[in-house]
Amino acid sequence: MKRFVYINDDESSPTHDLYCDNRISNRKYTLLNFLPKNLMEQFSRFMNQYFLLIACLQLWSLITPVNPASTWGPLIFIFAVSATKEAWDDYNRYLSDKKANEKQVWIVRKGIKKHDICVGNLVWLRENDEVPCDLVLIGTSDPQGLCYIETAALDGETDLKTRGVIECPNPDKDIRRLDANLRLFPPFIDNDCLGNETKLGMSRGIPEPKLTAMDAMIDKLTGAIFVFQIVVVMVLGIAGNVWKDTEARKQWYVLYPDEGPWYELLVIPLRFELLCSIMIPISIKVSLHNVVSLDLVKSLYAKFIDWDREMIDLETDTPSHATNTAISEDLGQVEYILTDKTGTLTENKMVFRICCISGNFYGNEAGDASKDKQLLNAISSGSPDVVRFLTVMAICNTVIPVQSKTGAILYKAQSQDEDALVHAAAKLNMVLVCKNGNILELRFNTSAIQYEVLETLEFTSDRKRMSVVVRDCQNGKILLLSKGADEAILPYASPGQQTRIFNEAVEQYSQLGLRTLCLAWRELKEDEYEEWSSMFREASSTLVDREWRIAEVCQRLERELEVLGVTAIEDRLQDGVPETIYTLRKAGIHFWMLTGDKQNTAIQIALSCNFISPEPKGQLLLIDGKTEEEVGRSLERVLLTMRTTASEPKDVAFVIDGWALEIALKHYWKAFTELAILSRTAICCRVTPSQKAQVGTLRLRPVLKYDGCPSVSGTSLFNSVSLMAYNVFYTSIPVLVSVLDKDLSEETVMQHPQILFYCQAGRLLNPSTFAGWFGRSLFHAIVVFVISIHAYAFEKSEMEEVGMVALSGCIWLQAFVVTIETNSFTILQHLAIWGNLIAFYVINWIVSAIPSSGMYTIMFRLCRQPSYWLTMLLIVAAGMGPILAIKYFRYTYRPSKINTLQQAERLGGPILSLGNIEPPQQRLIEKEVAPLSITQSKNRNPVYEPLLSDSPSTRRNRYLQERVSKNELTFTGVSHTWREVKESQAGITKYGLLLVPFHSSINEMKLVIPKLRGGGGTLKHRP
CATH class of the missing domain: 3.40.1110.10 (Calcium-transporting ATPase, cytoplasmic domain N)
Structure with a gap:
């Protein structure tokens, strides 16, 4: 469809009302579609549909064991919190749009705001002005009628582009292509675009909700809980029907109503489903933007990024800003960084x-x-x-x-x-x-x-x-x-x-x-x-x-x-680039450099930037070839080398040029992806912009593989008010304040960046850790239930009273669990933990004072009973005793790297070496261990590991190390393979990275020690 635009005649133009104005909008919602669109997005997730189904089933009086308000109240509250956060984020986008739309722009007749520009206006731009919309160049002050534009805001390119007479089709999002015809008589222009029809407007697209790695894991783990819940419901449903057929008939005095055949198949299982739905608390429901408690935590994390004084650009005095509050924690999950060279690593x-x-x-x-x-x-x-x-x-x-x-x-x-x-x-x-x-x-x-x-x-x-x-x-x-x-x-x-x-x-x-x-x-x-x-x-x-x-x-x-x-x-490197990349690589992050430079230039820049290590520590593999067969053989050879050296400490990288990359991406996608996962560093040289985009679409994240009662009539032990408060307040406030917790200080993390590997490897949240926490919760549930029931078994207690005892035990255990899992305490954390416990009693005292409530006077009676407080003491002792014992054993005898650093922070002692954090991988091909050549600094202090006991071998090692630490040490005396040494049960002396086996059959070992002023010496050591 052709567009005919009358120049500078916006009032009387017959096409004036056919085209949009110049407003740009990044908003996701409007006032009219916010509620239906937000609800549709939230209920597009399975777990949200599940909670809605549970809430609807609560309205069926025949099967609901509690007041429906206990489910509907938290559900509405939680969804309202999610909707409010979405509205707040959208409002911030509106403010950003408003700031851009109200920039002053000059047209030929008058000065107007940017959003008031109409199709056909003649816009006057001065040097370094921002281009307010898609414009057709009519004239410039340049004698040749040319102008230069910079597209850094669109594609990050700071190079200047020339613009002149052009041709263009209908509006599209390709910022590199524009065709238009200019007719001088009559005065109108074909194809002039504004607002959301501009290149930038059409390139934005609709904002999609982002799912972080933690969100995906929580989604899977919640699904596992759901499967476990279904199994429990089936078992309890069968048990309930069996009990009804055997025991209920004996209790003729209860006058159970007559039910149809559908009762056993439908009512009892659904009743247990409603009772077990608390296994997945609504306060940690998986909504569109993650769990609500975590959603608020993410917003706080984003604010911490904005407030961080260490993340300010000193040249422009510009602070950091998190534009998306939903993916803050993914900064700790980053495994791959793909970077250009010019202008990114270099100063341009x-x-x-x-x-x-x-x-x-x-x-x-x-x-x-x-x-x-x-x-x-x-x-x-x-x-x-x-x-x-x-x-x-x-x-x-x-x-x-x-x-x-x-x-x-x-x-x-x-x-x-x-x-x-x-x-x-x-x-x-x-x-x-x-x-x-x-x-x-x-x-x-x-x-x-x-x-x-x-x-x-x-x-x-x-x-x-x-x-x-x-x-x-x-x-x-x-x-x-x-x-x-x-x-x-x-x-x-x-x-x-x-x-x-x-x-x-x-x-x-x-x-x-x-x-x-x-x-x-x-x-x-x-x-x-x-x-x-x-x-x-x-x-x-x-x-x-x-x-x-x-x-x-x-x-x-x-x-x-x-x-x-x-x-x-x-093109000089920017200040701090090598140090930054070195620190990030120590943290386990993989780097890909994508550049248009030739191979040798790219390799030298990679060495200068600490992308790769020089020989002998580093090894660079080349993938080349001009045909499909040549590239395939080269890729197979490099992939085999990567597999065989995966368990070695050697820093292996590969380099590939644009021609071979094109063939690999087209014909060997799977093999190239595997190679990308195995390699810590990749250098892609002579690549085009389209190839850079193709590499960005690779699924580089590796796939992690993990080996490895009362009557059953369906009655809730807890009252509706307690369930509602438990879902909304008791389980959410401690999570919210955990945003202030720090497992390690910033100084320690910067000194030991390799600790980040724990986050990347999924060690903090994976099926294994989930199973541990699930087992702990199951153990606590058994402790609370057994002690509560037996403590009041011989008293004339109501079910509501026993339920309140059990709920109190849960709250007490929760407070102590949060306490022992918190690493750094602040006043807010103490208020949240112990204030939450006090609030529990205050809320229940208030409810117990209401005559119409089902808890009337219950809390008052319990607090006056010594047996209640003794029961709480037993629950805490039985529930926390084994947990504390396990934590003590792990911290003392099997500390993780994080535990080691935490202990050093508390004691104030330095940790000189953490060793290799990455899990050892099985070597596919046994190799001979080549003689090592380690040069030790003359002034280097002896390595001291305070966590090792002073055993005789440790003292011997320290003595020998102190003897040779003042000289440059080169080990040349062992030709045994590591397997032979291990099988011979040889003693091992450790010099940092140097392992010197002392074989039982060796009477003396020669260590070549160069003297300071020439010559050589021999140190003899008898085993």
Whole structure:
């Protein structure tokens, strides 16, 4: 459908009311659809449907054992909390939209707010103004009618893009493509888009609810509870029917009503289902955005991120901000970081360092090639090779020179590489002075040189080069100037030219981590250019496969090139990048670097950033090949190596180029995904933006594999008020204040980042830990039930009284469980734990004072009975005694890494080594243990492990270590394999990472100890 927009005639335009305004909206709800849409989203989850079903069944008086309000009240409250949080988040999105919509924008006739822009308005933008909507460029202050835009807010790219006359289809979300036609008479424009029809508006999409790793695990564990609950209901239902058929008939005096055959099959099982539904408290129901208690905790975590003074950008004084409050805890679950290089790891500030011109090398990696004396002498003498090299540097680009107010020349470049090359050429006396239309003016030394730009062959990620066709205005010659990656230039060199020296230069510069570009040119004949130009214009005007046809035509011209030289540009790493990556890798996080640089450059940058470790600690595996079979064999070989070295401490990484990556993703998806999971580090070089997106879709998270009564008539032991309060208050408040708990201090975590592996490996929340807590709760339930029943078995007590005793026992146990599981106490935590216990008695005293309640006077009577308090003491002792004993055993004899650090924090002593946190994996292929070579610092203090007992072997080890700690120690004396040493029951002396077996048959062991001033020595040790 064509759009005809009348320019600057928004009032009388016949199409004025057909198009939307310029308001943008990221809101998820409106006032009209909030309630139905939110309820629909919440009830789209199975567990929410389950709780709704339970609440509806409570309305059936025949089967409900409690007052329906005990279920409906908490259900409505919890859903209201979730809806309120959703409304609050949506309101914040509305405020953000309002701030963006009310920005001041100037149109030709007046100044208006951004959201008041109408289709057809002429918008006036000044330098560095934000583009308020999709605009068609009509005119600029530039003589050529061009403007540069930055799309960092859209795609993160800080490079400048050129915009001019364009064509575009109907509104779509592709920010890299826009086609539109401008007609001067009559004054209207086809296809002008505003608001949510802009590229940005259509790219946003509908916000989807996010599910964290913990949410998914809770969902599964809640499902396991549900299955267990169904089993219990079936068992109790059968037992209830059996009891009814055997015992109920004997109790003729009770006058049970006559029931139909459906009673046994339906009523009794449903009654037990309602009784057992408390196994999944509504306060931890799995709602759309997780459990409500945890939902509020997540909001607090997000606020802690916003308030963190250590997370402020010092340059801009911008604090951190959590835009999504539902996934805060996933920061501790991050296992993979995929990062670009330029502008992410580096400063994106290019500096021209070295170059190779016609086989001559100029500059060095520590200096600036523009200050090289040999190069300056060659320029002064007018060396033709150097002049042509500098000409390509200055012209083969899309840079626009601009005169500043002070008269200096400023360059507007689309990329930092082009900016660095043009500035370097200017320093070397080849200055790009101005660009008037298609005429470029250069100033070399004192001479003015002019070129006419005939065609520009723009850079693409597929071609990996760009070219310009120019006419030398001095002699009329037509020249093709090209620059690009080595694989895009060197293979197209003229047959007679030797390119070996340029290949060596590229390899040498890449080893230094520099960005390399090859420069070339070719002189064209007039008829050759005319023939090619007609094909290029035809390809540019085609509507089908235009980009492919343009690339094909460009390929015909960019051949038989004369390679002029190689440039090397440095892009410095940002401050703190290596240290940050090192810390994150110690925390067990896997890193992927996706870059368009060549392989050697990417590897050197990875080494500089601490992505990979140098030999011998690190090992780099290469996946290469140009065909499907070659890539398959290479991938299989690397995958086999990864499997066999999985249990070794060696840091193994793999590197793959864009060509092999394309084949691997297309034909070997499963094998490549397995390789991605096994590898700690991956380097993808020469990759395109589309390949980066494909890698981002890999499911990199590894799959974790885990080996390993009263009458049954269906009557609730607890009253309805107690059930309601238990669901809403007693089980939720302690969880909420746990947000203030810290298992370790920030300083300890930063000193030992590998402790994060506990979170990533799922050790804190998995089926195993869930089974432990489920078993603990089952044990506590048995303790409470048995002690409560037997304590009041011989007293004339009502069921409500026994139920209150049991509920009191639950609350007391809950308080002590939360206490022993809390690591760092604050006043709020004490108030929550013990205040919750006091509130329990206050609430029940108030309810007991109401004559119409079923608990009338019960709490008053119980509190006056010594047996009640003795029962509470027995419940706490029986319930917490075994738990405390198990915790003491684990902390003392089998402490985890977290326990070790906690103990060090409490005692104030340092922990020098935590060892390997990752679980040992079974080695698939036994290998000989190669002789180790460990260098120990001369001033290094002996390693002391305070948790080890001072056994004779420990004292012997410490004595030997103190003897050799002042020298550089190299172990050369054992040729046994680890299996042989282990089978021979040899003693082991530990030197940090060095294991020295003392075999019983060895009378003396030689340790080569280099002396400080040359020579060597031998230390003899008798076992």
